[in-house]
Amino acid sequence: MGDPGEPPEGAPEGGSGSDDEYRSVVFDESFVRAARITELSASERLGGGAPRAVRRKLGLGTLASLPRQALTLLLLIVLAFGAAVYFGITSPQREAAHGGLQLTSQLTALTTASGTVPSVDPNSPFASLAAAAGYADGSAGLGLPAARTATAHFNQAQVNAAVDTARRYLEASELTPAVLVQGETAPVRALVAPAEQAQFDQSATSPSDDQHHALTGWMVRFDPMKVALASDTVKVAGSVAVTELDPSTLEITSDHTLVYALRPAGAAGAQPVSLYTVRREVRFDLDRTDVAVAQLKVVDTVEQAGPSPCGVAQGEYLQPLAYAAGQPAGRPGPVDPADRANPAWQSCAVMATPKG
Template sequence: MPIVDEPGPRPDDPFENLVLDEDFVRGADVKEQSGRSRMLAARWKQQPPDPEPWRASADRVPARRSRFGRRPKPVDPWGRRRKRNWQTPVFVVLAAAVTLAALNVDRLNGWYEGRQESSALPPVAPETASPTAAPPAVDPDTPTADHPWAGSPAEAWPSGANGIELPAAQALGVFDRTQVAAQLKAVKDYLVLAHLDPATTAGGTPAAALALLDRKDRTELEAALAHPTAEHDPVVWLSRFDPRLAVPVTEVVKVLGRTTFESDGDRGMLVHTDYTYVYALRPGPDVGRAPASPAAGATARPVGWTTAGGDVRVEREIVRRQQDFRFYNPARYQVQRGKLVLDKGQSAFGNNVCTMGSGYLVTSFPESAEDDGPSGAPTGGPTTDPYDRRTPLEEGDGSCGALSRT
């Protein structure tokens, strides 16, 4: 019977502590090809592969139309469908539009305000010279809060500050081109703040307009605002309405006119402005208040203040102003830099009561208790068209005339 030898010492096993984990596989120096790789390698020894990709992209092979006229959808070399990036061009166009609007916001605002009311009349551009033709006739129509310019040639006029277009600046006398441009801009700023700013037209204190005037003119205007009289009425300088008597139905004011400037020799420069402003207003709460009423504080509104549809009737006040501004030569005169000096001025108020001195423009509403005749009621004066700008204003005797239209 064979005898089994006793086992000797066990030799060292180099793989005893070896762990076949992911790190071992990843760190292998020699990697075995897959079965598919070996098969393809053997096949390519006999028949080399085509150097072109197995699936050509749409931009390398001309697209062919299918039976129904559709084009094959573009794909990349891996066969995935290409997505067209339409967002980028859209964002570029929107960004350009926003930038242009921000750079020209004033004109954009004027365009929008002008579109709020469609007009059958062709648009009227700001004046560059004195007009030679009468304003066009317009079919009479009753203005309302929704259509405040109906039946008025002002419907086609520019809106707000867009109607005050400054001439091109140029060196003049003692002032260079930059100084002339700054002085023209200061004049426009004053006209906007004094006649177009909603805070001013609604009867507020025109602090911003006052700040642009030199000390003497500002003191005189502040005194007229504090204690208005027939001889010193602030409406000579400003367009403002008492909210108890007249309320603007829109912040839009129609404006037509022109600005010119000329040298005044060694004295400096003169700027001439001639503009007509048209305001649309409705009666305020205290217009037509009955002296005695059954109910305290009740108001009596005549039937004539409403239209056939029940809307509150709107009246327009047409104010034409010719105002000169003087800029003195700082080498010869003591001047306040950047401040305006008022020179000669004339104003005409169409559809305003004849009595002045309240510190406000008082619009004439039909059958109003305060209506002692608009500056246009038949009180012996001539009949005029308040929209006609062909002739300059002349200093009158203070009497009221008749208006051909408002």
């Protein structure tokens, strides 16, 4: 009986009947896949478009020898990592575009309890303010924190710089005559971080009572065609506090009552003067870049302002009745929760006398 290793027809003539002498040149599948060149298929050769009978493979090195499933998994991992890096880099811009960094503002119009706007002495407009209420002139009444110590992740110099930026913003947005009654917005915008400047610009060009684009959410301002300051002094009472929101962000909150002496625009000194009061709470966020460049993000503002008429848009200017002292101010009507014609955040209330 023949050798089990021999072909059925027997060993060919002149041969040894064994493959041993060829074992050194037999290539396994992994060796073939790793080859740098490969022969064209019959259809590719018949097509006549290729100048050579072989083509060179891409130089993938050890990757070329990996199984297809392994290559697919590796590609998915690379794509996932790339996506994570991309979205991590672009997330601040995406947040700004979708409202993640937008200012949110709310204002409650206040009417007088008596139904009329009281006049005050033009020579001493703030005489009615009670001394016990803690009012001071301008920035002296801001109540900045006396001890600005370091936080867990911000040193004392950084905390001081953040509080100083907030102080400058409050002075520009609440105390500067050019902003209050002359239509200026640049002093306020200069302190707003780039992430919010597009929203600020839209508020300036197209103000709206939509909680995000009211220019009066960014600053206190009156229509220069209607209102003038009877005194450049603004009486202020309140405080400013600073905390660490997270390891990379400082949060500063301000809560102030501001009293303005107003008169009709262009009127002589004999015209009536009245007081206009604004309670304004503002929250600011400052990351390390904001602290370094002396800018901030205005996160939200809540205001109560009066005497003002109910139901009047105040997105562009606050609408005091100071230019018509003595005329009826109107009273807030009943609120129907089933009436959704007006936004729920637009409200009106009766204010107490501005004595603190």
